[in-house]
Amino acid sequence: MRPFSTLRLALIASTATIALPSAAIAQAPAAESSDIVVTGLKRQYFGDTPVKEIPQAVQFLEGELLDDLNITRLDTALELASGVSKQNNFGGLWDSFAIRGFAGDENFPSGFLVNGFNGGRGYGGPRDASNVERIEVLKGPNSALFGRGEPGGTINIVSKKPTFKEGGSFSVAGGKWNTYRVEGDYNLPITDMVAVRLTGAVEDAESFRDTVKTRKYVLNPSFLAKLSDKTIFTYELEYVNQEVPFERGVVAIPTVTANGITYDLGAIPNTRFLGNPNDGPTKVEVLGHQAQLQHDLSDDWVVMLGAGYKDTSFKGFSSDPELVLGRQRIDNDGRTLTRQRRYRDYSTTHMVFRGEISGKAQTGSIVHNIRVGADWDKFEIDTFQTRYRPVAADQSYSIDIFNPDYTIPAPVPNS
Template sequence: MIPAFHAASALCLLGFLLVPSPALATTETDEAETVDELAQSEEQIVVIGVRQSYRGDFAISEIPQSIDVIDAVTLEENNLIRLNDALDLNASVARQNTLGGLWDSFAVRGFAGDENIPTGYLVNGFNGGRGFGGERDTAGIERIEVLKGPAAALLGRGEPGGTVNLVTKQARIGDTFGTFGAQFGSFDRIRSEADVNLAITDGLSARLIGYVENGDTFRDTVEEYRWGFLPSIGLAIGPDTRITYDLEKTRVEVPFDRGIVVLDGDFDTVPRNRYLGEPGDGDHIARAEGHSLRVQHDFNDRWNVLLGGSIRDTLLTGSSSDPELAVSRQPIFRDGRSLSRQRRSRVYDSRQVVVRGEVSGTFMTGPLRHRILIGADHDEFDNLQDFRRVRPPSVSSNPSEQAAYIIDILDPVYGRFPLPVPLPQNNRLDKQKSTGFFVQDQIELTNRLQVRFGARYDDFSLRTENYLTGVDSERKDDRISPQFGVVYEIADPVTFYAAYSEGFRANIGTDAAGRIFDPEISKSIEAGVKLTLMNGALTGTFTVYQLEKDNVLASDINNPGFSVAIGEARSRGVELDVNGRLPGDIHVRLSYAYVDAESRSSVLDPNFSFVIEPGDPLINIPDHSFNVQASKTFRVAGRAAKLGGGVQYVGERLGATGTDFFLPDHTLFRLFGEVELFDDVTLFGTVANLFNADWYANSYSQLWVQPGAPRTATLGFRADF
């Protein structure tokens, strides 16, 4: 592993791999187009910007929806290199169970989606988060858009709480530049990154982006190795047409880690660094390969078309030793130290194919201006899960420690017993196909009043082939999802908006008996005020909302890989997001959320007899959370410098469905800063969890609790050319 790291680092030094430069990473949060618009000299081609899919020609202030943007500068100054860490900056997003740290999982406004597959997100408008490629790295991301609220009438197949869209760095036509960076952090972590944009001809450019990272973690015996190569090629065919190709090639190697155990509510049962798996299991390996191609053509200054397609393959493989959750098989509840474990193996293989197209334009009907968006998309998702396990016997049979696969949580000795051989538990292929058509018209009734009407038609089929039982299941369904919105500019700095939307999403997979679930149906309503102050230097959004959905699923504890229906759920809350610059060149960012997310049905689990009652909170969703930070730029000995800090608070959360086990609240402080050492060379540093607080990122059970990292420091440099 170490030689491979050195070899990949050498590639970075040669310029084949990335990190963004603040001087080159421009961010625009108030425009429908991305920041890649370059006006060049008269002798060169003038290249149009890369437009956002599903957006149309709208400023964010005109959209009847709450949208928070986390730009590349914010990611860079906080040194946020994982998507889950970056999303902590928005209080409406809550961490969920990450499958031992091997996928991204989060809830927006209290709703998380299917617990048995990673949380979905968009990459440049394509569905990109449902596979098993490991936790997403932020390398190559221009900005993260948290699209909160009712958007199903355009996007389709998403959670009603919102969608995360990752806008990646694109090749810049006619420009050549580069950035190389390296950093060294706590727990012997080393990372190198590079970003090289090459102007091959006046109309053709390639941007080569990549990273490699290796090191220990705060968890005993757990090391991690990852790399990624994320190039982009841009081709301008005249002034009105652009073709963009993006490649994603990534790999993660890390042991599977269920975290710590918490007995009788004592979060000091074991130290937070104690690993309770088995090092002999080796690493889980997650890899992804994705290709996307987009064509954009402007017919004139009022009409344009976007066409695109993507293919993404992912594979997750490995074995693990996980604490047994069934009380009847778990001796730790008797002696407080003997933890029985299951041994599991996984082969999760997925492929997603997406094609889409849209036309947007502007026209007049009398005095009314219409901005219309019409499009269609087709999505195919194949999800193969070969899951195997062997469980310890019942405690009542007085099994030996070897038979129960025991580890002493107070004095762990790894490798005591031969590794049990997992037996087939679930070997299933889910094939989902869905086609959608959407239309949206936003009408300017006056200079200050706009209304939006839209609808989406979805047709889907789901087929499940169970290779163990020989039972094949199939379901087809369709639905129309409407949306309505209004935007009213009360005064130049104050805009009121309101929106209503219905959503529709197929529930992939089956229950343990092979039955396909009814699709998830949602209704969303929100209203808010958007502020633009100090000539646009400071913006803010205040929102109230309520979301409801039926046919909600939760993981079947007794049958991993399967789900159980828990009926209806509701989320309602209040949000405040503020972002911008204050006098004195002080950049501020504030996000607060109150979320009341609860079950609305009564459910009795037949295997473990836990009861979900109406009013029970949803797992891992805090009532209150906020994140605030401020930074100031200044000069030291004539050199540019920046210093900043932030605070994150996350309230108490339910830690296991149908129980009274809660994760405690926590408050984390962070510092960051940078200084220009020489021309185009910057030294930077960060300290996360400054006061070394004990905190817990998420949990699934009191025996599967993910502790958060202790104080973590990083020092690095960036060099531009």
């Protein structure tokens, strides 16, 4: 068990803008403040500052846009953001991306925020988009103050919150490779001061890759209480259960030519699975909690206090290609892929407390938007892994990439 604690002091930010007449302010685009009108909730790190007055490059991906494009995953949504590129996602088992070329630690999922809380730590699997109100892409080194330190930028996911208007939606979808998905969202005001909301999704899918099948359950109940005209309390729970086979893709076949060794990536079909179907899926589970109290100190100043706690687990078998050339047969005969077999059992616990005060001060015709905040994180990770690794002379667990035999007995990882 390796505990890791951090105390992060957030930006003391002051941005100066020329004060506008109230009539001009009233004509600001509704999209900049629509999330404040219904529930009175402020945006973490932004407060009530209009986006055009924030001295930073920020891109918003609204939930309506994701629905219109039928986007169900975070990694697909980020394809719409400029400056964001996909990275090694550990065989499809987590989200990994780079912003402006900065990828962070590729041995862990990429760092992102959820409602201002550090949500990327742990093994939460590929994040589902069923509970996304919007995605905020904060670009440039200024965003490192809000994330895990990557200077390229930070992703903040804003989840759907209860409102005081009853309604909901329900959808059923089907697609290629026997993909079926059911998604629901229902909001219910209980009184004039209390509302609840439930979002969730169930997905079952095969793949263009032979024998690969995934399953996912996502559930996000949330609660909002207006304790007074100036105080709002919110709570939400996150439950995720996913089963995803660990899968590294196809291999390129080495060929000796007059100019040296070249590698042919199209020698076998993309449908070919080079792992062991009998390994079964890697199972990912998440149980998380977030609570936040917002209190308006005045018309211009607000304080937000929050706490989060999340447990994640990640366990399963996998059959992986051997990476050491002295043990790998495929470089010799072009068809025999030497494999290892691993068992992973990872778990994490993450606790965070955060506070933020934001407001405005005016000096003559200049308005200063000021924010002061601090976060405290404690992250514990427990990793257990065993491995079967054959010696060079032992090819009993190798696979013929042109004629795979999935009945080969699987060795027990024991080292």
